[in-house]
Amino acid sequence: MEDFSLLNRIRYFDNNLDIDQIPEKSFDETIKDKLFTCKQNCFTFIIVIKNQESKNSDPLKIISSTVKIRQDISAYIGSAGYLYMYYRLYEYAKRSNQPELKDEYFAKAVDLYDKLKPFIEQYEIQSVKQKSMKIPTFFIGTPAYYLIGCLLFKDQAKEEQAQLGIMNCMKKILSFMVIFEEEGYRMEDELLYGNAGYLYCLLVLKLDFSEYFSEQVDDAITRVVADIVRAGLVEGNSFLTFSFPRGKKPYIGAAHGSIGILYMIIKAMQLLPDLQKMTNLKDVVIKSLDDLVSRQTKAGHFGYQMSQDPQGEAEAEYAVHFCHGAPGSIPLFVEACKTFGSKRYLEAATLSAECTWKYGLIKKGFGLCHGICGNAILMMCLYRFTNDEIWKKRAEAFIKTTLNNEILQGMDEYEFSGFTVQGVPDHPYSLMEGQAGTIVALADFSGWPSDTQYFEYDIKFPGFEI
Ligand SMILES: [Zn+2]
Numbered sequence: 001m002e003d004f005s006l007l008n009r010i011r012y013f014d015n016n017l018d019i020d021q022i023p024e025k026s027f028d029e030t031i032k033d034k035l036f037t038c039k040q041n042c043f044t045f046i047i048v049i050k051n052q053e054s055k056n057s058d059p060l061k062i063i064s065s066t067v068k069i070r071q072d073i074s075a076y077i078g079s080a081g082y083l084y085m086y087y088r089l090y091e092y093a094k095r096s097n098q099p100e101l102k103d104e105y106f107a108k109a110v111d112l113y114d115k116l117k118p119f120i121e122q123y124e125i126q127s128v129k130q131k132s133m134k135i136p137t138f139f140i141g142t143p144a145y146y147l148i149g150c151l152l153f154k155d156q157a158k159e160e161q162a163q164l165g166i167m168n169c170m171k172k173i174l175s176f177m178v179i180f181e182e183e184g185y186r187m188e189d190e191l192l193y194g195n196a197g198y199l200y201c202l203l204v205l206k207l208d209f210s211e212y213f214s215e216q217v218d219d220a221i222t223r224v225v226a227d228i229v230r231a232g233l234v235e236g237n238s239f240l241t242f243s244f245p246r247g248k249k250p251y252i253g254a255a256h257g258s259i260g261i262l263y264m265i266i267k268a269m270q271l272l273p274d275l276q277k278m279t280n281l282k283d284v285v286i287k288s289l290d291d292l293v294s295r296q297t298k299a300g301h302f303g304y305q306m307s308q309d310p311q312g313e314a315e316a317e318y319a320v321h322f323c324h325g326a327p328g329s330i331p332l333f334v335e336a337c338k339t340f341g342s343k344r345y346l347e348a349a350t351l352s353a354e355c356t357w358k359y360g361l362i363k364k365g366f367g368l369c370h371g372i373c374g375n376a377i378l379m380m381c382l383y384r385f386t387n388d389e390i391w392k393k394r395a396e397a398f399i400k401t402t403l404n405n406e407i408l409q410g411m412d413e414y415e416f417s418g419f420t421v422q423g424v425p426d427h428p429y430s431l432m433e434g435q436a437g438t439i440v441a442l443a444d445f446s447g448w449p450s451d452t453q454y455f456e457y458d459i460k461f462p463g464f465e466i
Contacts, residue, residue, distance in 0.1 A: 008415045010316055013361040013407060017400075019393040027396055028446055034402045035442040039089075042435040046082060065424040073116070073123050075144035075463060076192070076369075081431025083112050083148045084462055088440045091458070096447025109152055113145075120145050135187065136176035137197025138463040139432065146172045147201050150209055170212055173201050177220050180227065189231050189242045190251070191260035191464065192323075199224045199264045203466050206271050218272060225268050225275060228261060229284065239287040241306055250306035252295065253319070254328025254464060255369065259302070262288055263332040266339050267466050282340075289336050292329070293348045300326045300355025320359040321370040322461065326352040327360060327378040331465050334385045346386075353382045357394050363414035365425050366402050366441075368462065369432040373399060373441035380459045387454040395459075399445050402438060431462065 023030065045063065062072045062079070072078030086109035093102035120142050127134050127141075135141045146169040153165030176198060179185060188194030202221050210217075232240030241250040242261050251257030265285055269275045276282055296302060301318035302325055319325040333349035336342070360375035368374035376398035383391035401407050412423035420426055425433040431440065444459045460466070 008413045011318075011362055011364075011414075011416070012316075012320065012359050013363065013410055015358055015361050017361070017394075017397040019390070019397050027400070030400055031402070031442050031446055035439065035446060037403060038435050038439045038442060042085075042429050042439055045429045045435075062427060063429060065419065065421040065426050065428055071119075073120060073142060073145065074140050076139040076432045077427040077430035077434075079112070079116055079119075080142075080144040080148065081436050083109060083116070083145065084431055085436040085440050086112060087148050087151060089443050092443040092447050095449070098447075106152075106155065109148075113149060113152060116145060134179055134185065135193050135197075136173075136179070136201070137191070137193060138200050139192050139197055141176075143173050143176065143198065143201040144463070146170075147204055150205070154208075166209060167212055170205060170209060170217075173205065174213060174216050174220060177223070180223060186231075186246070188244055188246055189228055189261055190244050190256045191264070192255045194244075194261075195224050195228050195231075196261040196264040197463070199228070199268060200463060200466065203264065203267050203271055207466060218274075221268050221272055222275065222278075225265055225281075226278065228265065229278070229281065232261070232288075233284065238284070239291045240284060251304065252292070252302050252306060253304060253322075253324035254332075255323035257305075258288065258292060259328045259332050260464065262292070263335060263464070266332070266335045270335070270339055286340060289333075289340075289345065292332075293344060296326075296329075296348060296351060299358070300351040300353075301359075302326055302329060315359065318359070319370075320356060320375070321362055321364065322374045322378060322464070323369050326355040327375045328464070330356065330378050331381045331461070334381050338385070349382055349385075353379050353391060361398065361401065361407075363411050364417050364419075365411055365433075366438045367425055367430075367433045368437035368441065371425075371433075371437070372401055372407075373438050374461065377441055377444065377459055377461050377465075380457060381465065384455050384457055392454075392457075396445065399441060402442060437462075 062077055063069050073080055075081045075084055086105050090102060090105035090109060093105055124142060136143050138144045138147065149169040150166050153162045153169065156162040156165065179187065189196060191197045191200065199221065202217060202224065205217050206221060229240065232242050234241055240258065240262070242258055243250045244256040252259060254260040262285065269281070299315050301315065301320070304319065304324050320327060322328045329352045330349050333345045333352065337345040337349065356375050356379055361372055362370065362375070365371040366373050368377070376395040379391050379395040383395065415422065428434040429436055431437045440462065448457065
């Protein structure tokens with residue numbers, strides 16, 4: 001007889017998904033139903049919060065799994081995450097030719113953007129006083145608010161207003177460079193709380209808004225990359241290692257470690273070819289990538305930390321989601337292959353994606369940071385690069401499991417998620433842990449015209465893939 005008490009401790013569901021099964025409904029119809037249900041839940045929550053606002057509160061409030069309500073402006077669990085959600089829903093309505101819905105989401109996004117403005121400014125005034133709040137990354141600080149602001153202004157009908165709005169938002173993002181001048185203050189290096197997360201914002205500006213402040217953006221990128229490389233080159237090593245918090249053990253995963261940081265450095269090298277002239281940069285990055293490849297297990301896993309023996313754990317014990325484990329490394333190795341041309345990086349990306357497919361139907365939920373939808377988004381990266389239909393089908397199969405009753409029950413019973421309340425993400429409506437992220441994934445996978453080319457699928461992991 002199966003031991004169910006043990007089953008409730010296994011991190012993932014066995015993947016029995018059949019990608020060739022002929023569905024009753026089209027993929028789009030199936031996920032539109034799911035999107036509708038998720039939106040009902042999440043939007044109801046946002047309306048509840050807004051009603052409270054009319055009494056004595058503000059639109060910054062978020063709710064935890066223990067029903068504690070507090071303020072948070074971050075994209076990771078707070079209000080900027082909802083701004084991102086509305087923006088992605090707007091993009092979905094735009095490409096699927098739903099003009100009324102498009103206008104509705106755009107209006108919702110602009111409304112929230114305007115409502116948040118005084119709170120964002122207040123937060124920044126406090127930040128000047130409290131060093132701990134000075135974290136200008138996409139996930140944690142205020143840059144996400146301004147970055148989404150740039151994207152919203154770009155689609156404003158009035159051109160003059162659009163340009164002014166974009167420039168104001170960009171000035172704000174660039175103004176965070178001042179922290180690099182401060183004595184005695186240094187950000188972490190990683191994506192969530194550190195320089196790589198700020199670099200993400202600068203790289204999006206470089207890619208999408210190159211007609212504005214191009215020199216300042218290039219200078220900022222160069223400066224941040226140099227800072228990261230300086231921090232990662234531990235004496236005696238020929239490759240980069242990054243610890244989190246700084247000075248502790250070196251981390252590997254995309255949120256806190258080398259995978260996320262190296263991805264940003266490689267994207268910076270692509271977008272700013274002059275960086276390749278930086279002394280030894282190319283050499284150091286290749287050695288760092290090769291070191292990572294050597295740490296991948298036969299099944300494609302990565303441990304949490306560099307000190308972990310790559311063959312030392314049972315397969316069931318490895319984390320397989322964006323923040324830790326193989327899924328986050330798919331975009332890194334794809335970009336490494338594009339930049340340095342080595343086949344071994346494509347092999348590593350494929351191994352990571354195979355590992356994500358096999359072990360990535362995880363019981364932590366349907367969220368982005370550590371959930372099934374996040375893993376689906378990361379597999380799409382390999383499809384965009386290889387045009388191998390299997391990765392699209394597999395990603396879609398993961399997305400289709402959203403709100404599946406059997407899976408929901410398994411998530412409910414999973415005992416070792418690390419959540420405060422079993423079966424419930426700590427911030428159940430948030431972008432990175434909760435339903436707002438699931439909505440983003442469902443919207444991102446919906447509404448693509450049938451003639452969309454494989455490289456045109458704009459389904460990218462927020463705050464990470466560029
Ligand atoms: Zn996570």
